[in-house]
Amino acid sequence: MLFPSCYCYPQQFCRLPQAGKPGSDNLILRYSEPCYNFHYMERFLKSRYRIGKQIGESPYSLTYKGTFLANDTPLIIKIYKRAALNSTLIQSMKEKVREFASITHPNIARLYDGDYGWQGFYYVREYVAGQNLKELLALKGRLDVSYSVSLISSVIAALTEAARRGIIHAGLKPANIFINQKGQVKVTDFVIQGEIKDSLPQKAQDVLSGQPYLSPEEALGMAADFRSDLFMLGAVFYEMLSGEPYRQTARRFKVIKEVPKYINDILYKVLEEDPLLRFNSLDEIDEALKKKLVAEKKSRFEVPRIELEDEEQPEVAQMKVVKAERSRSFQLLFVVLLAIIAGIAYALFSTMRF
Missing domain, CATH: 3.30.200.20 (Phosphorylase Kinase; domain 1)
Structure with a gap:
């Protein structure tokens, strides 16, 4: 129970002590809240x-x-x-x-x-004595790659621990990721933030206000789940590296040219509009960040290749390879046919002589 010193109770008259007269109770107002x-x-x-x-x-x-x-x-x-x-x-x-x-x-x-x-x-x-990520980004614009990876790995660890107990965040954003005075990352506003977001009035407000961390499925009115947390994590990670909020208006993923390719691959997959195309778990993202699996070797999950705008698209390159292989095959077939025809002609010529 909340007990203000003015003895105010819900839906009752609020009596405030009169200034300069301790102990006096004067009727001030009727307050609805x-x-x-x-x-x-x-x-x-x-x-x-x-x-x-x-x-x-x-x-x-x-x-x-x-x-x-x-x-x-x-x-x-x-x-x-x-x-x-x-x-x-x-x-x-x-x-x-x-x-x-x-x-x-x-x-x-x-x-x-x-x-x-x-x-x-x-x-x-x-x-948490320190500053939150929103304040840090406002101060620095964007963060370097190594620090961003370290910070987001700590956030993944926090989300993973909660997920083991069946708890999702569903409200992850820079404002509730704190860095204390020792440099330790602390994630706040689990449970309550996520549960409130599932209420229809709050969903409507989030959609209308264009929340940059709102997952596409939530914007469509669906309930948040662990894949929604993955999307929000990706949106926060994207902002850390690019210095600007992730925008879902464009269908095409905007590559961050200042970061390694494997990080762009991870961001591409975790920010998929279809939740079924994202990573299967937080552990997969953590594994990709630590071992750089997406860029350097095949992993047990596949991430679409991302090309810069001035690079040749993979479909075009693949078609060129196919055409070249077909051309070599036709050339070889032509040589074989010539050899067969020459053999037949030689056999006929020999028969006619004898």
């Missing part, structure tokens, strides 16, 4: 957490920086508005929060708590 929007009130959650300054807002949630009451350790509190929820969604979120809270992984921000109260569904997670 819970009082967590009043920034000047001290608020507590479950008698364990203090809610501090609001640091973020979306159409369906409010994000606050808070602290543990016991030791003032910083943390993040996210409260999802009731309008974005329904009973089925709430129950699913409760179950996944309980399971996810048991995960301890170096690349996943720890989830401490989560439940539904009159203010909406909330969860409490680890505070």
Whole structure:
């Protein structure tokens, strides 16, 4: 339960202490939403957490920086508005929060708590001191290849650990990939972000706003699954390497000329519009990145060859090879036929002489 110091309860009159008169209660307003929007009130959650300054807002949630009451350790509190929820969604979120809270992984921000109260569904997670990938890209434009591969490998490790427990992210983007002060990658906003995105109002808003990380199948109204996570991972990886968001408007994949070919091959496959044509698992992407299988040798999965615009297309080159082989075959056949005809003529000539 959220207890502001003004004793405000849902759908009731909000009484705020009058300035300069401690202990006085004056009727101020009737507020239709819970009082967590009043920034000047001290608020507590479950008698364990203090809610501090609001640091973020979306159409369906409010994000606050808070602290543990016991030791003032910083943390993040996210409260999802009731309008974005329904009973089925709430129950699913409760179950996944309980399971996810048991995960301890170096690349996943720890989830401490989560439940539904009159203010909406909330969860409490680890505070990551550092910067997120969105801020880093805004500062540097694009990242070098080696650092990008290292960073995305850490993200893959986090997604893989969650996937083993049947949890998908379904909301992956640079804003929820953090790099702490030690350079360690932390992925945030699992579970809740993904579950909220599956609600129809949020799907409609994401489509209308042209989210660059939204997978094509989600844009068509389909539910997100692990292949949607693969697409979002690819979109984030593409932006890290190119310095610009991946755009799905053009049907043709735009090659990043500054990176090795095997990385372009990986991006091509993971960003396939058809989810069935993407990689089969996160492990396959990780294997391709580590061993460069796509570029240097045949792997157990196939990735379409990618050509630069000024290079000859593989279909054209293959046709030329076929034509050359056919030409050599015809030449050889012609020589053989000439030899046969010469042999027959010689035999006839010999018979006529004798």
